[in-house]
Ligand SMILES: NC(=O)C1=CN([C@@H]2O[C@H](COP(=O)(O)OP(=O)(O)OC[C@H]3O[C@@H](n4cnc5c(N)ncnc54)[C@H](OP(=O)(O)O)[C@@H]3O)[C@@H](O)[C@H]2O)C=CC1
């Protein structure tokens with residue numbers, strides 16, 4: 001029998017994408033599949049795109065059900081993972097797609113999410129320096145947030161190289177509507193989203209701000225201050241993050257690109273585009289790919305790094321499978337594609 005993977009929150013958007021990836025994975029197979037209000041319903045009634053699971057129904061979510069697997073993927077709303085994970089056998093590998101175990105600072109958790117801080121797990125962004133080795137030896141992994149994945153990959157190398165200043169980083173990012181989860185469907189499918197873009201949680205209020213600062217401060221070796229403005233775009237999937245930061249003295253476009261190329265040329269999923277080409281979400285659609293580009297603007301004194309991902313791919317389920325591969329000692333790229341679906 002292959003390695004069985006349990007998915008909690010399998011009736012959600014991230015859960016559905018996890019199931020799609022697991023069904024195509026050469027070494028993993030779908031184990032217990034659990035949900036909340038959808039428990040008892042056929043999987044295909046929620047995910048008609050997964051005919052291989054005809055005949056399978058969602059189970060109720062409990063530690064006992066999930067423990068009947070070799071690895072557990074938690075795709076539950078924020079605040080729902082910690083209590084459940086605490087009841088699982090400590091040796092059972094778990095990747096949590098939610099935020100419960102991402103932040104080291106209890107004060108930041110309480111300020112942005114509320115409630116008690118559950119603790120910190122190994123942060124699952126394999127392309128960050130040193131992360132891969134830590135993930136290979138980990139049992140519990142906090143999968144990063146969708147926006148923080150894009151921003152960290154864009155800015156960490158240039159901050160680490162001292163090419164931009166750690167203070168006054170500004171990020172404006174657009175997300176597809178699936179980023180808000182299935183439960184937001186009724187309002188997101190309505191006329192208020194189609195044909196319009198809207199900012200939300202602006203003015204430093206978004207819960208991903210401390211997660212971005214945490215990762216980037218570690219990369220820079222100095223505290224990073226960052227203003228993040230998320231926007232909702234009328235598309236089902238994708239994140240386009242536009243990150244700008246003050247240039248350090250003498251930083252050129254060539255220097256930014258050289259550092260990003262050195263960081264990502266060996267990476268199977270992260271692609272620095274040819275100079276002058278800028279990322280588009282469509283190129284990453286349905287994949288675990290990341291596309292990025294950078295330029296220095298001496299006139300404004302700022303660097304721009306633009307990053308595109310699929311929020312459900314590298315922003316959630318793809319990254320979780322990449323982390324699961326590392327935890328289980330499998331080929332890191334197994335079951336994952338860097339090729340997007342286009343047009
Ligand atoms: N969507 C995205 O792009 C990304 C999502 N994530 C994270 O993944 C997680 C899931 O997000 P997403 O798929 O978008 O959310 P959805 O709202 O689409 O799905 C939530 C899932 O959790 C289940 N659920 C809710 N409450 C409970 C409960 N009390 N007990 C058991 N199951 C419950 C739901 O089941 P049911 O519907 O049957 O009640 C559903 O399966 C979140 O933590 C999110 O932050 C991370 C990165 C990106």
Ligand SMILES: CC(=O)N[C@@H](CCC(=O)OP(=O)(O)O)C(=O)O
Nearest residue numbers: 097098099145146147175179180
């Ligand atoms: C469009 C939209 O609403 N996006 C969500 C993304 C949250 C999410 O999915 O959270 P994690 O990535 O932390 O798990 C938001 O901005 O809150």
